[in-house]
Amino acid sequence: MEYGFPxxxxxxxLPIIGAIGILFIPRKEELEVKRFALLVAVLxxxxxxxxxxxxxxxxHLMQFVEKREWISSWNVQYYLGIxxxxxxxxxxxxxxxxxxILVSWTAITDKIxxxxxxxxxxxxxxxxxxxALDFFLFYIxxxxxxIPMYLIIGVWGGPGRLYATIKFFLYTLIGSLLMLVGIIMxxxxxxxxxxxxxxxxxxxxxxxxxxxxxxxxxxFAVKVPMWPVHTWxxxxxxxxxxxxxxxxxxxxxxxxxxxxxxxSMPICPQATQAMMVPMLVLSVIAIIYGAVICLGQDxxxxxxxxxxxxxxxFVTLGIFALNYQGLEGAILQMINHGVxxxxxxxxxxxxxxxxxxxxxxxxxxxxxxxxxxxxxxxxFTLASIGFPSLNGFVGEFLILLGGFAAKTWAGFLGxxxxxxxxxxxxxxxxxxxxxxxxxxxxxxxxxxxxxIITLLPMLILIFWIGIFPNNFLSYMHxxxxxxxxxxxxxxxxxxxxxxxxxxxxxxxxxx
Amino acid sequence: MSNTFLFPVVSPLGPEIFLAAVACCLVIFDSLFKxxxxxxxxxxITGATVTTLMVASSKxxxxxxxxxxxxxxxxxxxxxxxALIFTVLMSHNHLKVLGVKREGxxxxxxxxxxxxxxxxxxxxxxxVLYLGLELMAxxxxxxxxxxxxxxxxxxxxxxxxxxxxxxxxxxxxxxxYIYGATGTTSLPVVTSFLTGEGIKSNPAFLLGLGLVxxxxxxxxxxxxxHMWTPDAYEGAMTPVTGFMSVAPKAAGFAALSRLLFxxxxxxxxxxxxxxxxxxxxxxxxxxxxxxxxxxxxxxxxYSSIAHAGYALxxxxxxxxxxxxxTMNYLFIYLFMNMGAFAVIxxxxxxxxxxxRLEDYKGLAKSHPVAAGLMLVFxxxxxxxxxxxxxxxxxxxxxxxxxxxxxxxxxxxxIFSAISAYFYLRVVMLMxxxxxxxxxxxxxxxALSAVLVMTLAGVxxxxxxxxxxxxxxxxxxxx
Numbered sequence: 001m002e003y004g005f006p007x008x009x010x011x012x013x014l015p016i017i018g019a020i021g022i023l024f025i026p027r028k029e030e031l032e033v034k035r036f037a038l039l040v041a042v043l044x045x046x047x048x049x050x051x052x053x054x055x056x057x058x059x060h061l062m063q064f065v066e067k068r069e070w071i072s073s074w075n076v077q078y079y080l081g082i083x084x085x086x087x088x089x090x091x092x093x094x095x096x097x098x099x100x101i102l103v104s105w106t107a108i109t110d111k112i113x114x115x116x117x118x119x120x121x122x123x124x125x126x127x128x129x130x131x132a133l134d135f136f137l138f139y140i141x142x143x144x145x146x147i148p149m150y151l152i153i154g155v156w157g158g159p160g161r162l163y164a165t166i167k168f169f170l171y172t173l174i175g176s177l178l179m180l181v182g183i184i185m186x187x188x189x190x191x192x193x194x195x196x197x198x199x200x201x202x203x204x205x206x207x208x209x210x211x212x213x214x215x216x217x218x219x220f221a222v223k224v225p226m227w228p229v230h231t232w233x234x235x236x237x238x239x240x241x242x243x244x245x246x247x248x249x250x251x252x253x254x255x256x257x258x259x260x261x262x263x264s265m266p267i268c269p270q271a272t273q274a275m276m277v278p279m280l281v282l283s284v285i286a287i288i289y290g291a292v293i294c295l296g297q298d299x300x301x302x303x304x305x306x307x308x309x310x311x312x313x314f315v316t317l318g319i320f321a322l323n324y325q326g327l328e329g330a331i332l333q334m335i336n337h338g339v340x341x342x343x344x345x346x347x348x349x350x351x352x353x354x355x356x357x358x359x360x361x362x363x364x365x366x367x368x369x370x371x372x373x374x375x376x377x378x379x380f381t382l383a384s385i386g387f388p389s390l391n392g393f394v395g396e397f398l399i400l401l402g403g404f405a406a407k408t409w410a411g412f413l414g415x416x417x418x419x420x421x422x423x424x425x426x427x428x429x430x431x432x433x434x435x436x437x438x439x440x441x442x443x444x445x446x447x448x449x450x451x452i453i454t455l456l457p458m459l460i461l462i463f464w465i466g467i468f469p470n471n472f473l474s475y476m477h478x479x480x481x482x483x484x485x486x487x488x489x490x491x492x493x494x495x496x497x498x499x500x501x502x503x504x505x506x507x508x509x510x511x
Numbered sequence: 512m513s514n515t516f517l518f519p520v521v522s523p524l525g526p527e528i529f530l531a532a533v534a535c536c537l538v539i540f541d542s543l544f545k546x547x548x549x550x551x552x553x554x555x556i557t558g559a560t561v562t563t564l565m566v567a568s569s570k571x572x573x574x575x576x577x578x579x580x581x582x583x584x585x586x587x588x589x590x591x592x593x594a595l596i597f598t599v600l601m602s603h604n605h606l607k608v609l610g611v612k613r614e615g616x617x618x619x620x621x622x623x624x625x626x627x628x629x630x631x632x633x634x635x636x637x638x639v640l641y642l643g644l645e646l647m648a649x650x651x652x653x654x655x656x657x658x659x660x661x662x663x664x665x666x667x668x669x670x671x672x673x674x675x676x677x678x679x680x681x682x683x684x685x686x687x688y689i690y691g692a693t694g695t696t697s698l699p700v701v702t703s704f705l706t707g708e709g710i711k712s713n714p715a716f717l718l719g720l721g722l723v724x725x726x727x728x729x730x731x732x733x734x735x736x737h738m739w740t741p742d743a744y745e746g747a748m749t750p751v752t753g754f755m756s757v758a759p760k761a762a763g764f765a766a767l768s769r770l771l772f773x774x775x776x777x778x779x780x781x782x783x784x785x786x787x788x789x790x791x792x793x794x795x796x797x798x799x800x801x802x803x804x805x806x807x808x809x810x811x812x813y814s815s816i817a818h819a820g821y822a823l824x825x826x827x828x829x830x831x832x833x834x835x836x837t838m839n840y841l842f843i844y845l846f847m848n849m850g851a852f853a854v855i856x857x858x859x860x861x862x863x864x865x866x867r868l869e870d871y872k873g874l875a876k877s878h879p880v881a882a883g884l885m886l887v888f889x890x891x892x893x894x895x896x897x898x899x900x901x902x903x904x905x906x907x908x909x910x911x912x913x914x915x916x917x918x919x920x921x922x923x924x925i926f927s928a929i930s931a932y933f934y935l936r937v938v939m940l941m942x943x944x945x946x947x948x949x950x951x952x953x954x955x956x957a958l959s960a961v962l963v964m965t966l967a968g969v970x971x972x973x974x975x976x977x978x979x980x981x982x983x984x985x986x987x988x989x
Binding site for chain 2: 070071072073074111114139140143144146147150151154155161162165166169170173174177178180181184185187188
């Protein structure tokens with residue numbers, strides 16, 4: 001479907017141009033820099049709203065398509081478009097960037113210009129990743145993302161930032177470069193094109209599919225991150241400034257899972273099915289391992305980072321369950337995780353700005369000192385452990401449905417992760433907000449209006465997705481069905497009545 | 512055979528002859544105009560620019576088929592001439608800072624070196640190739656040692672000279688075997704002998720070929736013949752180092768491509784395995800050793816070894832696609848490497864200042880623009896999009912994978928990831944450390960021009976590489 005106005009290009013390039021614009025504002029005008037960045041981000045958000053309203057939920061075809069010749073020597077096209085799998089991520093990106101700018105308002109004091117420029121540049125490139133339908137273009141965005149993220153962690157991060165940022169960069173780069181080899185092999189074998197839709201419509205022999213699957217796996221598994229290549233994440237999350245952690249948790253690590261959905265599954269369907277059990281095993285390990293490690297953390301950000309490993313384990317579990325519930329649950333859980341973990345990192349960032357400590361033992365009794373903040377944090381905590389009527393529940397429920405349908409043990413073991421999850425999150429809440437007021441946090445002020453505005457959208461989303469999940473799930477139905485058709489096309493595994501199953505599930509949840 | 516003397520066809524050599532005339536003028540002016548030192552760079556730049564324009568329109572065989580001006584050689588000549596122009600722009604102010612006298616000599620040597628490279632790119636005869644090689648090499652030896660009083664420079668020049676002379680000897684030695692086996696030094700004639708089985712398996716001929724290839728491996732600094740590089744690069748003046756890392760290398764690659772791809776494609780089976788080993792070693796030694804360097808010039812020296820490894824990857828398959836990928840890569844490397852050296856020149860003072868990596872600490876705070884430029888060049892050298900470095904590497908990987916060298920590409924990919932560590936260390940020092948001491952910057956208009964041009968090159972090729980790819984593809988009639 002073509003759309004009159006090149007909306008996706010605008011979404012990609014508005015923040016990038018904004019980033020360049022910021023560099024021309026005089027260094028002394030700190031407030032102007034922040035205001036300008038906020039203005040660009042807000043404009044960007046409004047610009048992304050037509051995607052929400054104008055999206056046609058009845059088709060799996062790509063929408064808002066833009067297609068131009070780019071590098072004709074290699075048959076590379078500037079080819080953008082979105083479907084039900086990617087649309088929500090773009091909206092989430094534009095929202096989260098605004099919140100990141102708000103949370104950095106006073107937290108960033110050094111090289112302010114560069115920080116906001118990097119943030120906006122990152123936003124544009126991230127949206128590019130979700131829109132690109134040309135593998136080459138996708139790779140450009142995918143790699144270009146590393147540059148601002150490397151700087152955001154390394155320049156504005158915590159004490160261990162140098163180690164964390166180079167670890168992040170090298171892990172991701174090695175994975176991406178292996179994927180690049182896969183992309184080139186695919187290009188040579190798939191008829192010298194980078195068009196993802198065309199590449200996915202070809203049939204490749206099983207051996208080649210396996211090679212592709214593992215090269216893609218190298219890039220996507222690192223990004224998700226799946227166990228055992230997750231070790232960069234706790235360091236990066238912990239040391240990044242609040243905005244960096246939020247973007248990492250909210251958008252960046254979703255790209256790995258998105259990659260599985262967009263590339264691995266349609267292009268190597270048979271390999272995906274063959275690798276289902278190993279992937280489920282890795283997912284379950286990530287769920288339980290991440291959760292158990294959380295119990296032993298004494299650093300708040302590190303704890304939330306490990307909980308991300310566990311939650312992303314749920315996402316991959318849902319994806320590789322290879323059924324309708326699992327996939328929809330996975331996509332929704334990606335959004336949920338972005339919202340909830342993003343909100344948790346925002347909260348930690350807000351309180352860290354005052355206390356300058358992330359040690360859990362330095363806190364205690366915050367609920368009496370900062371009641372409003374404690375209220376927000378409670379909702380985020382409950383959402384994170386999958387409390388019914390909040391968003392986490394819907395996603396995890398669907399994923400576990402899918403997990404049980406695929407392999408009973410996967411669903412069963414995955415469910416234990418939720419139990420441990422409730423344990424570590426509530427324990428965290430208890431240690432930080434209840435008990436005797438720690439003298440180190442006695443003088444902390446409650447959150448101000450700017451901070452409330454920062455947290456409020458997340459709170460609204462948590463309830464909205466929790467109570468009316470179908471408002472969001474309806475975007476994915478057709479695309480997910482189509483994706484499953486693609487995966488199942490040659491394998492004889494036919495799913496029956498996914499829609500009926502889902503309707504029951506939705507009714508159960510109360511959506 | 513007729514006895515009448517036919518005057519050879521010289522018109523294809525027009526640009527070289529013109530540039531030689533300019534170089535000779537510079538030598539004469541050096542003693543005539545002792546006071547007006549500003550004229551030397553102006554004359555050099557004008558001469559080089561005019562030569563570039565002449566090269567772009569030159570074509571044809573000269574000197575009874577010994578000299579071939581084709582699209583392939585024109586491409587390499589333009590790389591060398593652009594490197595020359597960039598270097599001259601970088602040099603003028605730097606010579607003043609370092610207090611180097613004899614500017615006419617300096618610029619004329621640079622021009623002569625460039626003529627040598629142009630001859631190498633066009634040579635269709637092994638003797639002509641040798642002439643070009645020596646003209647280039649002797650000029651560059653002198654350029655390295657132009658700061659006579661500087662101990663490091665003299666040491667570097669001696670080392671470079673000894674190893675370079677050794678490489679030349681190997682070349683001549685190999686040439687003698689080839690001549691002995693075929694009775695000619697003309698490349699097309701040698702190639703025509705290769706249709707028969709006799710020569711292909713003649714050990715003397717193969718030995719000769721091997722020696723010639725080793726000689727060029729010295730010139731492009733491929734491991735294990737790279738030993739001279741770090742010392743020579745470190746000791747030379749920074750603009751000269753930049754020049755050496757790009758131009759002689761491009762000329763070496765021109766000759767190597769001509770030999771491997773045009774003259775001896777029939778022997779692909781014989782040289783491919785040693786080449787694979789050499790490429791692996793070059794990438795491994797270059798990238799791993801660069802990690803432990805404390806001088807940015809030495810680091811870039813090892814990085815240039817590593818990049819020679821990537822570029823050789825394109826020659827490995829012996830296909831037109833591969834050679835054009837190598838040509839593209841060298842063109843891109845010209846911009847990113849020259850850019851990086853231009854930033855070093857910007858920061859460098861007399862002595863060691865501006866040469867140690869730690870001098871870059873906190874540069875983003877004291878000189879944000881310089882740091883931003885260095886950032887772009889470092890990411891480009893790592894091969895991260897949307898910079899030109901990525902396009903170059905991508906092109907090479909496509910060519911190598913297309914010919915089935917998957918293993919080599921995976922190694923190249925792994926070493927690229929390793930290289931990120933030391934390139935990004937520069938970024939880390941600039942952006943993530945506090946400034947330790949005041950670093951002064953020597954601004955000049957000419958230097959800014961180089962920085963703008965290299966930055967534009969890196970970004971434009973990175974975002975819209977189509978024209979460049981098209982050009983290099985066209986040379987091989989795609």
